[in-house]
Amino acid sequence: MVKIARWNFDGGTQSGFVDGVNCYPLPAGQGVQTLLDAGLEETLGLARDTIGSSPAVPLADVELLAPLVPATIRDFVTFEEHVEGMRMSIDGMAGVMPEWYEAPTFYFTNPHTVTGTGEVIGIPAGCEDLDFETEVAAVVGRVPGSDGRNLTAEEAHRHIFGYTVLNDWSARDLQRREMKVSLGPCKGKDFANTLGPWIVTADEFEDRHDAEGFLPISMAVKVNGEAIGQDLLSNMGWPFAELVAYASQDSVVRPGDVLGSGTCGSGCLGELWGRNGAKTPPPLKTGDVVRMTVEGIGSIENTVGDRREAVTRVAARVRPRNRVAFAVASQA
Known part of the structure; x- marks a missing residue:
């Protein structure tokens, strides 16, 4: 290894x-x-x-430290169980939206706020519902002769250099407000991501893929030593090779890009809140210790720090709806 x-x-x-x-x-x-x-x-x-x-x-x-400074981070949402629970948590609706099944979906998050195992993760300003997300990330490496564009799944598989554990920290209350604007999470997500403890090269997992390309390795998360959730990475809706291929369509993947699996089933508090109908277990607080372990990769552990106190919202200016253009006098 x-x-x-x-x-x-x-x-x-x-x-x-x-x-x-x-x-x-x-x-x-x-x-x-x-x-x-x-x-x-x-x-x-x-x-x-x-x-x-x-x-x-x-x-x-x-x-x-974090095992790399990513060029980009695409974080997918590939676990059906997680989508179902989070939809109940955020929208109060049961089931999974049909669009989820049509193609893998991801968002870009901030490579500049990546942290490593052992670091203290402060609570962002305005957040009362701090959460974690238990994930695995694939790291892209160079393949000779390939420019990383419009890859097939078979080609994309060769671009997977290795795997690491990912905690996509989430401020759920900030995220809920942001998602109502129909654009995606911003301050609810970009304050921290943890990668680590290292990258395990892809050859270590080559003989562990099943016939469809999934990896049946275990994932688990604990808070203050208490088990919160566990799942198998093979419960993804798409294997990593298909995620890398999809990301490359009409675009490009390059060495140093990171692609997250999305949160595994029961791998975060928000999903459990949706299923339980209450905030149980409670949101993370200062001093809590979050430990994630993925079979064949290792464990990352972080302590929650203090909340930053600051004004977080600035109201929009209300503008008159004057849509009549001013006439421009032509010059003779």
């Missing part, structure tokens, strides 16, 4: 491979993006040459 990570050590940031209890840094000037640009096969060869031969740094002595 090849794990790729970023970490702080001895006053500096390093990137490299994690093997057992040791970290093996890449040469100076090289980082995770270097590996993604090189592609999976070259990276596996470099890992074989690096692990055990370069000076090791004990894993226990480093502070793990």
